[in-house]
Amino acid sequence: MDAVPVCASETLHDGGLAVRLKAQCYGRDTSVFFVRFRGVAYGYLNQCAHVPTELDWNEGEFFEPSGLYLMCAMHGAIYAPDTGYCVQGPCRGGRLRALQVEERDTPDGRRVFWLPQAPVLPLEPDEMPLDSPSSL
Numbered sequence: 001m002d003a004v005p006v007c008a009s010e011t012l013h014d015g016g017l018a019v020r021l022k023a024q025c026y027g028r029d030t031s032v033f034f035v036r037f038r039g040v041a042y043g044y045l046n047q048c049a050h051v052p053t054e055l056d057w058n059e060g061e062f063f064e065p066s067g068l069y070l071m072c073a074m075h076g077a078i079y080a081p082d083t084g085y086c087v088q089g090p091c092r093g094g095r096l097r098a099l100q101v102e103e104r105d106t107p108d109g110r111r112v113f114w115l116p117q118a119p120v121l122p123l124e125p126d127e128m129p130l131d132s133p134s135s136l
């Protein structure tokens with residue numbers, strides 16, 4: 001599957017708002033999110049490792065106040081943003097489903113791309129908005 005453009009690289013700030021996109025996992029509608037941590041872009045399925053519920057507190061807000069960890073709004077599970085590993089909470093030792101992400105130089109500037117792999121696939125990739133902090 002072709003790379004899916006997510007956003008301009010400068011849209012993602014360390015510990016800041018995520019960009020969300022619509023997706024499917026095993027044929028069910030869901031979302032994925034992309035964040036920046038320590039200068040690197042990461043992407044994950046928006047689903048807690050404890051119970052399959054979305055993580056964000058408000059749309060696009062995944063980081064806890066320090067900006068060092070991702071936190072599930074429902075269960076309080078704490079995840080390392082660079083690995084998706086649950087370091088504290090009810091799913092300790094579990095892991096978020098990581099997405100393959102890369103940044104590329106394009107004629108329009110540096111951009112973040114998602115390289116989808118089954119079972120997590122984009123939903124209508126041609127209609128996904130770009131460059132907004134929370135696109136779902």
